[in-house]
Amino acid sequence: MSSMGDDDDFDGDICLFPITDCGSLEESEIDTHSISENESNRDASDENESDDDYTHKEKTKAFLSLRQRRLSRALASFEGLKVNINRAQRNWLNAIRKARHMDDPWEKFHLDDYPVEKCFRHRYSALRKTWLTDEVKVKMEKKAFNRGAMRECFRLKKLSSYSGSDNWNHTHNFVAKRYMEEVEREIYFQDVKLQMDAKLWGEEYSRHNPPKKVDIFQMYILEFKDRPDSPLYHCEHFIEGEYIKYNSNSGFVDEKMRNTPQAFSHFTFERSGHQMIVVDIQGVGDLYTDPQLHTLDGKEYGDGNLGAKGMALFFYSHVCNDICQSLGLSEFDMSENEKMIHASNKKMMRVIASCTMARGSELCLAPSPGESVDITELLKRQRSISTTSDSGFDGVLSPLDEEPGSMETGSSNKPSPAIAARRSRLRFCSESESSVTSVQEEEMRNFQLQMQQRHRPSxxxxxxxxxxxxxxxxxxxxxxxxxxxxxxxxxxxxxxxxxxxxxxxxxxxxxxxxxxxxxxxxxxxxxxxxxxxxxxxxxxxxxxxxxxxxxxxxxxxxxxxxxxxGDRGAMLYVAKAFETGYLLGKRREVSWEDAIHWYDEALNAVNDNDEGGEYDSTMNDPPYAIMAKMAELYLQGGHGLDKLPEKAAEMYNMAAESAMEAMKGRLSSKYYALAEEANAQIEEEE
Structure with a gap:
């Protein structure tokens, strides 16, 4: 299997299904379409086996928890309909059987022999922007089995909180990671916040029905409270498979150039209204880990957040593909030279890459950028689509939930057509989780509405x-x-x-x-x-x-x-150009009225700055010089400006006061004298 969620969502001996945790800490879902078609192609004989080979006893063994037993009853009800099970459901059943007989790849490392340690587990809800802390029991090896440039990895087993006992026989495999060099403890929490925020974007992308859905590892922090200094570790599920880095936070793109990772990054940019982008996509298949977020302001998410610079690096190497088009994403504008480079890259991609092609005839319910959509109605439509399209927001009804008039009298274990139509996406919640699920779905709907309103093309x-x-x-x-x-x-x-x-x-x-x-x-x-x-x-x-x-x-x-x-230097340049005609161009004429306007704007720009209009010795064209120039133009008049001696006298007096504040006593006296001359002209005219 390519994906696992938090093991606390299952208390059986196997963990088979990806868990979508949109800030949820208790919720699990089973997606019949998340089983890879490649898996079924590798084992055609398993795929073609009849479902009659699965006896009721075998199913009962496969589902040990309450929700698993409910799933078993649901499958039995489907068999009661005596209809052909589609390929996705057949793949699902085959995966269940394979997982039951799967050996533990870490059995040879004897982690059961290590002592039990109690830890504080810190989990982050991306929707609620809150942290939840509880206590868990783990067993972790003493020596690292792998290391990268910054962190080293340890094998770990964690006891499920739902098991109700200290039975370590059915625990799952985790990887605990810590920085090899000492870092601030806050760095660990920032890393988890980054990954869980990225996970939320992965769920938003998958909701739009791309050819291949993506998910990002659930990650949290383990604090070993009984060890000296209470060290922190990141903890994730261990997933076997080929680990590939599809793109980086600095523009690198894997030579295979798969479409899904690149389209996912592009999607997050548009859906967030250009405020962020998820990059550094890496992992096993389309299950990603250790992503990076670039935000427009470059804040949060560590040193890997390159801000607008990182976004520019991504788009220089990004070639929009069929998935980008199917999601309604617009192309980032490139020069002709860059388009030629992209065209050659795209041609190479078609030759050497294993491309993910879009479903040409599939219905895509994602709203277009300019379309005004009632998201409530949109989500209802997405819940009711047929098995040929498994997109849509996570439903709240279990296939075993009854709708009014949905069950006929005497038709035991036979679901109504409405329930049968929803069998392509099964969701199981215990009664104690129903209220939590309702709140989480409301939070998710609010998030999706916000993202729809922010959506902006590239x-x-x-x-x-x-x-x-x-x-x-x-x-x-x-x-x-x-x-x-x-x-x-x-x-x-x-x-x-x-x-x-x-x-x-x-x-x-x-x-x-x-x-x-x-x-x-x-x-x-x-x-x-x-x-x-x-x-x-x-x-x-x-x-x-x-x-x-x-x-x-x-x-x-x-x-x-x-x-x-609002650039003050530009205001002064334009004012002088209108005053003198120098570098004014052929389309404009000398205009002292326009010059006065821009000189006045430059003065207002000074008054609006942090200096409060005070003189700055490094400032070009200080306020008193601008006031004196305006007074000179008012005193002379011309080029569309009326001669106004009284206005000139006022501006000279203001210039004198400003010069005095700037400790320019001699210049201040000069301006006062010019103000008297302007007043004298007023008296002569009278």
Missing amino acids: CVALEKDLRQTNLALKYNDSALGKIHHEMAKYHEVGRFCDKDTENIDWDSALFHEIQAAELGELEAILTMAKLYLGQERDVLINCVIKDVEENVDQGMDYMVLAAEA
Whole structure:
């Protein structure tokens, strides 16, 4: 089997089924479609066996817990219908039989001989954002059996909390991990929070009915309270199989280029509204462990959170595939050069990779980005779809639950058609868990509703449309803009250059900086303005563009945008350009009225900063200089500005006071004198 959940959800001698723990600590589910079709293909003889070979006695042995016995009764009721069992159900039954006869791969290590230790177990609920602590009993080997770059691994057995006895014969295999170098204890809790948050995203992805569902290991912390200093360990189920790293947090993509891991990362980016992305996908099959989250602000989730830089690295190497398209994900905008690279990668992928193809005719109930959907109705539809599509939110009814009028008198063990239609997805909850399950499902529905509202496409065109229709969006708040800006900077430093020629792809760098500027990224806007106007800049320093007449007009367009975005330097540049006409371009004319407007905006920008408008010796064009310039223009008048001596006198007095606060006594006296001259002109006019 490719997946296991927390063993506390079963108290029998086997743990066969993946457990979806959306912050749930007591809930288990059985998904008949989660049995891999590859498993059945490897054992065709088992798949073709008749279900009559399973006697009631054999089933009873397979299900020892209360919920397992209920499952047995459900299967018996299905047999009572005398219908053909579909392949997924047949695979399920075959897996049960195989697991019953499966040997313990760790039996030879004799973990039963180790002493029993009591630990505090700390588990995290991603939905509730809370921690739960209980006590468990474990047996752990003394020496590590494997180690990586940062952590070492120990074999461990944990006694199920549901067993009710100290019977270690039916415990499961776990791996306990600890950092080889001493780290702060908080790091262990951050790691668990990261993985459980990623697990929640795995469940959200699987809910949208992709060709292959994914899951992420349940992980928690074991605190050995009776050992010196109470050391902490991470604990996960041990899963046998080929461990593969599909992508990294820095843009690496496995040469096999499977579609599912890459589509999963892309999905989390759009579904979170560009606020985060799950990367560093690795594990056995589509059961992942040790993922990494990049958040837009780069906060939380450890040093591996590279923020917008990490998102840029992912999208540079990401090639949208059939699964991305089936989920309604939009392509990230790339330059023509980058598209050529992606096209060659995609061609290679089709040749050497084992591709996961989308179900062409399957119904996908995921709402489109622009569609307004009642998620309550959507979830109802997803619960009621037939066995040809096993997507949808986890149902709350067991196949043994009775609906009004669902059971006919005298039809013992015969489910109603409504119950039989739900047999493709079975869920079992004991009576004591029903209220907990209801609360958890409500929390999950709220999470899904929030994610639906946040969903935003990855393409610039749709993002621009959204910004035009939503007046609340301002400059410097577009995640896509920040990612394109980071990608331009990566091109500039040669991160993506051809290894053979080491030539920087300036066309691609310029393409991404333009996209970032159009999405309101202030630094990108300033970069483009200074690039076209031939000024020094901090980004794309060595980038050269063709010298054409339109450059000044384009540069001025970007400079006005930067001024509107609140950049004080851009405001002053635009004001001086309208005052003098220097580098104003052909599409604009000298306008002292516009110059006064932007000078005034620059003054307001000073007053709004943390300095409270006070003079800063490092500040270019201090406030008193701007006030004096405005006074001069008012005193002269022209170019669309009326001559206003009284306004000039007022501005000179303000400049004098500002200069005095800046310890510029001589300059202050000069401004007071100019203010008197302006007042004299007022008297002459009167």
